[in-house]
Amino acid sequence: MPTINEIHEFAVEEGIKEDPREEDQIEEELEEREDQYEGLEGVRKEKFDEDRLDNPFDDSKVFHGGEEEVDRVAIGIDIETQELLLVDRLNDKGEDIDGVIAHHPQGRAYAWLGKVMQLQIDSMNKAGIPVSQAEGIIQESAKKVRQGVHPKNHPRVPRSAELLDIPFMNLHTATDNLAYSFMKDYLEEEDPRTLDDLVDSLLELEEYQWELENGAGPEIFAGSGNNRVGDVGVLGFTGGTDAGDDIIDKMMESGIDTLVAMHATRDQVEKAQEKSINIVTAGHMASDSLGINLMLDRMQDEFSLEVFELSGFKRVER
Ligand SMILES: [Fe+2]
Ligand SMILES: [Fe+2]
Known part of the structure; x- marks a missing residue:
């Protein structure tokens, strides 16, 4: 049986393989982080999260029960x-x-989302x-995200896992990278002609059929x-969170016609309508599930895991 730490390490390695950055980058x-770490002193060194030296995904962490x-x-x-209470309750019922593995970050993984x-x-450069x-x-929106999440209650959920003694980790960008690289290749291969065709291509994937059933399937937003x-x-598939509506201007200047995202903000949609850029939102839970599923296919080859x-x-x- 694998430990939570082993599962997490495996997922980080797989996430790196599908990252929009080159592996040597x-x-x-990571080497730069090592140098920064060596230069730290006192409490800053003591409280440094050493996981950051091997794991480039600051939004994907083990919170409790790694061993x-x-x-x-x-x-x-x-x-x-x-x-977490639901899981505890379900365990009471046998x-x-x-x-527990979460997708969206909690604790320090959320604090470091930016x-x-x-x-x-x-990913923008590749597009x-x-x-x-x-x-x-990115420099501008990462700063906004950092300042926006800073005041949140970061210790809350990890502490609940600790109190209930439920091993708990999350995989965010590590699995979103798999969804991103799959979707890029998939749409290249499908080569849809119209936005309706693009939506139909998405609806060939079971995750999107499921989300359609739940009322939020792929939709043309602009x-x-x-x-x-x-x-x-x-x-809009990997890399933490939406980068704001400036991306619409840059798309227009760079000759990109259609944005395919997990979700789009109101500001992005309004700007896209104004600038005649198309936006197709694939669906949030389906796209996040897609990334986790691609990861689980690899994980279940490696470990026995239910x-x-x-x-x-x-x-x-798959
Ligand atoms: Fe995600
Ligand atoms: Fe998400």
Whole structure:
């Protein structure tokens, strides 16, 4: 039986393989962290999260019970105290769940959400936005995200896991990277002509069929169904969170016609309508599930691991 730490390490390695950055670029960033760490003193060194020296995904962390062995894990998109209590309750009823994996970050993984946004410089660049322009957008929005999440109650959910003694970790960008790279290749291969065709392509995937059933399947947020897709940017799939509405201007300047995202903000949609850029939102829970499913396919090849679905996660095997 794998431990929570072993599962986490495996997932980080797989997440690196599908990262929009080159692997040696990630290596370099980790080496820079090592140098910074060596230069720290006192409480800053003492409280440094040494996981950051091997794990480039600051929004994907183990919170409790890393050494515990697990063979049946509950997986959900949002795990808060209510889900942890639910798991505890289910175990009382005989479910035998011995660990929990969240997708969206909690604790310090949430506090550091802004840090993983750096990789969007590379996903934007791969979509055709000049690197200087991508850097401009990301530096600014990462700062906004950092300041926005700073005041939240970070110790809350990890502490609940500790009190209930439920092994608990999350995988955010590590699995979103898999969804990103899958979606990029998938849409290239499908090569949809119109936005309606693009939505149909998404609906061939079981996760999106499931979300359609739940009332939030793939939807055209800007543009109309018979618009041509043109050049596609899979820009809102990985790298923490939305990079704001400046991305719409940069898309226009760089000749990208259609944004495919997990979700889009109201500001992005309004600007896209104004600038005649198309936005297709694939669906949030389905896209997050897609990334986790691709990761689980690899994980279950490596470890024997049973999965219990909750909180917006749907297991689909490929
Ligand atoms: Fe995600
Ligand atoms: Fe998400």
